[in-house]
Amino acid sequence: MSVEPVLAVEDLSVRIAGLHILQGVSFTVAPTGVTVLLGRNGVGKTTTLRAIVGLTPRNGDVRGTIRMDAQSLLARPTHRLVRGGLGYVPEDRCVFAGLTVAENLRLAERRGTTPAYDKVFALFPELDRRGRQRAGSLSGGQQQMLAIGRVLLNDNRLLLVDEPTKGLAPKVVTEVAEVLERVAGSVPVLLVEQNLAVVRRLAKDAVVLSAGKVAWTGNAQELLLETALTKSLLGVGSGEEHAPSARSEVASPAVARKGEPR
Numbered sequence: 001m002s003v004e005p006v007l008a009v010e011d012l013s014v015r016i017a018g019l020h021i022l023q024g025v026s027f028t029v030a031p032t033g034v035t036v037l038l039g040r041n042g043v044g045k046t047t048t049l050r051a052i053v054g055l056t057p058r059n060g061d062v063r064g065t066i067r068m069d070a071q072s073l074l075a076r077p078t079h080r081l082v083r084g085g086l087g088y089v090p091e092d093r094c095v096f097a098g099l100t101v102a103e104n105l106r107l108a109e110r111r112g113t114t115p116a117y118d119k120v121f122a123l124f125p126e127l128d129r130r131g132r133q134r135a136g137s138l139s140g141g142q143q144q145m146l147a148i149g150r151v152l153l154n155d156n157r158l159l160l161v162d163e164p165t166k167g168l169a170p171k172v173v174t175e176v177a178e179v180l181e182r183v184a185g186s187v188p189v190l191l192v193e194q195n196l197a198v199v200r201r202l203a204k205d206a207v208v209l210s211a212g213k214v215a216w217t218g219n220a221q222e223l224l225l226e227t228a229l230t231k232s233l234l235g236v237g238s239g240e241e242h243a244p245s246a247r248s249e250v251a252s253p254a255v256a257r258k259g260e261p262r
């Protein structure tokens with residue numbers, strides 16, 4: 001029996017500022033568990049998530065088909081997509097630094113629904129304890145928890161999570177992975193992640209991008225067992241914890257993330 005995907009992306013093409021960033025990307029996201037979107041630096045992972053959630057810059061041109069539960073998403077404004085159950089945790093977390101934790105959460109409440117504070121505080125007791133603290137003074141890990149908690153206040157059909165462990169200490173990476181594992185028990189997740197230990201722990205399916213095209217799709221655990229394949233697709237062996245773009249002591253210092261000094 002075939003299982004209907006929660007998300008189907010077909011022939012997605014994104015051009016921004018004269019660059020053809022995505023060139024006919026097609027993949028599906030299963031209705032349960034974590035599907036990971038992998039690839040080297042600059043292949044178009046964030047561009048893919050932003051196209052799905054309607055956040056391609058105004059000077060960009062998006063073509064193709066994106067469907068969630070058979071409903072077309074393209075050309076619908078982001079706030080409608082979010083209201084329709086598409087949760088998005090961006091790469092840079094985007095918490096309001098000058099507002100408190102409680103205010104950040106309040107801003108995420110959707111009108112006409114009951115926000116699930118109990119669920120969020122059960123996952124992140126620290127957010128409850130730090131309600132009056134300014135978000136800008138939280139640690140990176142705490143800000144990531146706030147960014148995820150904000151999205152979980154509402155019901156979601158699908159979560160898009162972009163590099164949640166980026167720049168976090170190993171202990172906090174483990175905490176974030178634990179949270180995502182619990183979250184993925186109830187809502188499917190499309191995850192961009194460079195830390196292969198986290199991918200190994202969480203991901204069921206994998207989609208690998210290379211130069212704006214899909215280079216490989218299949219079972220994530222099988223991919224990680226194929227050291228030569230992961231090396232050719234990601235530039236790193238599956239025995240290594242991080243893809244080379246990840247910022248960590250074990251990562252190659254020669255390859256920097258976007259926006260970081262080389």
Ligand SMILES: Nc1ncnc2c1ncn2[C@@H]1O[C@H](COP(=O)(O)OP(=O)(O)OP(=O)(O)O)[C@@H](O)[C@H]1O
Binds near residue numbers: 017019041044046057
């Ligand atoms: N607004 C934009 N204007 C111009 N170029 C852009 C824009 N957004 C993305 N790009 C370019 O598109 C390419 C893909 O970027 P994207 O952020 O999607 O890659 P990524 O796979 O997420 O990379 P990373 O792993 O480094 O986060 C890059 O070359 C990037 O410079």
